[in-house]
Amino acid sequence: MTATLRQLPSVDRVLNELAIQALLPFYGHRLTVAAIRRTLDRVREEVRAGGEPPSLEAVVARAVAYLRDELVPTLRPVINATGVVVHTNLGRAPLSAAARAAMDGVARGYSNLEYDLAAGRRGHRTVHAERLLCELTGAEAALVVNNNAGAVLLALTVMARGKGVLISRGQLIEIGGGFRIPEVMAQSGARLVEVGTTNRTHRRDYERALAEEPDIALILYAHTSNFRIVGFTAEVPLPELVEIGQACGVPVMADLGSGALLDTAAFGLAHEPTAQESIAAGAAVVCFSGDKLLGGPQAGIIVGRAQYVELMKRHPLARALRADKLCLAGLQATLMHYLREEATEQIPVWRMIAAPVEELERRARRWRRALARAGIRAEVVEGRSTVGGGSLPGETLPTRLLALRLPDPDRAAAALRRHDPPVIARIEEDRLVLDPRTVLPEEEPVLLRALVEVLG
Numbered sequence: 001m002t003a004t005l006r007q008l009p010s011v012d013r014v015l016n017e018l019a020i021q022a023l024l025p026f027y028g029h030r031l032t033v034a035a036i037r038r039t040l041d042r043v044r045e046e047v048r049a050g051g052e053p054p055s056l057e058a059v060v061a062r063a064v065a066y067l068r069d070e071l072v073p074t075l076r077p078v079i080n081a082t083g084v085v086v087h088t089n090l091g092r093a094p095l096s097a098a099a100r101a102a103m104d105g106v107a108r109g110y111s112n113l114e115y116d117l118a119a120g121r122r123g124h125r126t127v128h129a130e131r132l133l134c135e136l137t138g139a140e141a142a143l144v145v146n147n148n149a150g151a152v153l154l155a156l157t158v159m160a161r162g163k164g165v166l167i168s169r170g171q172l173i174e175i176g177g178g179f180r181i182p183e184v185m186a187q188s189g190a191r192l193v194e195v196g197t198t199n200r201t202h203r204r205d206y207e208r209a210l211a212e213e214p215d216i217a218l219i220l221y222a223h224t225s226n227f228r229i230v231g232f233t234a235e236v237p238l239p240e241l242v243e244i245g246q247a248c249g250v251p252v253m254a255d256l257g258s259g260a261l262l263d264t265a266a267f268g269l270a271h272e273p274t275a276q277e278s279i280a281a282g283a284a285v286v287c288f289s290g291d292k293l294l295g296g297p298q299a300g301i302i303v304g305r306a307q308y309v310e311l312m313k314r315h316p317l318a319r320a321l322r323a324d325k326l327c328l329a330g331l332q333a334t335l336m337h338y339l340r341e342e343a344t345e346q347i348p349v350w351r352m353i354a355a356p357v358e359e360l361e362r363r364a365r366r367w368r369r370a371l372a373r374a375g376i377r378a379e380v381v382e383g384r385s386t387v388g389g390g391s392l393p394g395e396t397l398p399t400r401l402l403a404l405r406l407p408d409p410d411r412a413a414a415a416l417r418r419h420d421p422p423v424i425a426r427i428e429e430d431r432l433v434l435d436p437r438t439v440l441p442e443e444e445p446v447l448l449r450a451l452v453e454v455l456g
């Protein structure tokens with residue numbers, strides 16, 4: 001056996017193989033040698049356990065696989081062909097060219113992140129994006145934090161710690177990734193006071209709770225982002241909640257979840273509440289995500305009355321949740337698209353939502369022709385895209401899909417996921433389907449190459 005073990009190639013011998021040398025520029029010497037060592041350790045164990053000693057080629061192949069599979073950076077770009085525009089698992093909103101350029105601009109060097117250029121001394125990062133957000137939403141003040149879960153936590157902590165918060169039972173939501181209103185409420189130190197029932201909550205339910213419960217500091221309105229109750233239902237609309245609160249001097253906070261700055265109804269979808277109409281309705285504080293329908297980087301945006309927002313800026317939690325310079329730069333550039341009224345042309349999620357079905361059909365046909373030239377049969381069929389990202393549950397947009405009938409569609413989908421870059425498709429009625437709506441035009445050549453490689 002020792003003789004067999006001695007037959008195994010040395011680290012240097014493997015390192016000198018061409019296939020390994022080709023990987024050196026990317027992985028570097030240290031990591032490559034570590035991969036070879038670990039591969040040889042495993043091989044030695046297998047031989048000791050009675051296995052056949054592998055050939056040099058086999059050892060090289062395993063070391064290459066080890067590097068590729070176990071030591072690559074794990075986060076990487078993928079092509080989203082699912083037709084879900086704001087796909088939380090796929091990184092939510094792709095950013096506009098201007099947003100990416102703005103982020104690159106502050107990333108490559110220094111910036112005035114916390115520097116007052118006029119005065120030549122320390123400034124505040126909270127000034128960035130604030131005026132743009134106020135201009136867009138009509139709010140008095142704004143604050144950007146790490147994400148919307150953080151925004152809700154900060155707002156509840158500042159406005160209602162140690163006090164009661166009214167919320168309809170129909171709005172005690174859980175969204176993906178472990179965000180549950182009752183748990184965030186508990187973290188904030190506020191006391192949850194449920195009103196009404198799961199399917200119906202009325203004005204009188206809030207009024208009774210306000211009369212009976214001591215110390216109510218806030219009424220919370222949470223957008224039921226990812227589900228819809230149908231049938232015998234009732235909720236009190238935000239303007240009426242504001243009225244109810246005003247009668248007892250209790251402010252109303254709206255967690256819009258996705259939130260929107262454009263009217264989704266203009267694109268054949270249901271109306272998603274916008275930040276500006278929630279402010280106009282009299283909400284004291286409104287929070288929403290930066291990377292859902294806004295189409296920007298991950299952020300939590302708080303807009304509302306200065307008396308509350310100023311307290312939030314000074315709270316220690318705000319320091320823990322603060323947005324970084326890349327986020328602020330990307331957000332500012334994204335907001336500028338709305339102010340210049342070019343959101344549907346420049347912001348990828350809005351361009352996708354606004355894409356006319358004729359354009360999607362043309363793209364799907366072009367894909368079909370390209371595959372036909374490679375001898376792969378596909379058809380263009382009618383389908384539906386969804387907006388996703390905790391907005392517009394049950395709402396869809398008509399689209400055209402490239403559909404492939406394959407002996408084993410699940411296996412094809414898995415092979416596409418393993419491709420570099422990975423392609424994420426859908427299976428529908430036993431067919432592999434790809435939706436051009438969420439594939440960026442510049443990704444098309446890569447996508448078609450992946451399809452030919454995997455399916456050809």
Ligand SMILES: *Cc1c(COP(=O)(O)O)cnc(C)c1O
Pocket residue numbers: 147148149150152175179222223224225255256257258288289290299300389390
């Ligand atoms: C998505 C969502 C959140 C959390 O937002 P993140 O930006 O993911 O932290 C909070 N509330 C509602 C209603 C949501 O839809």
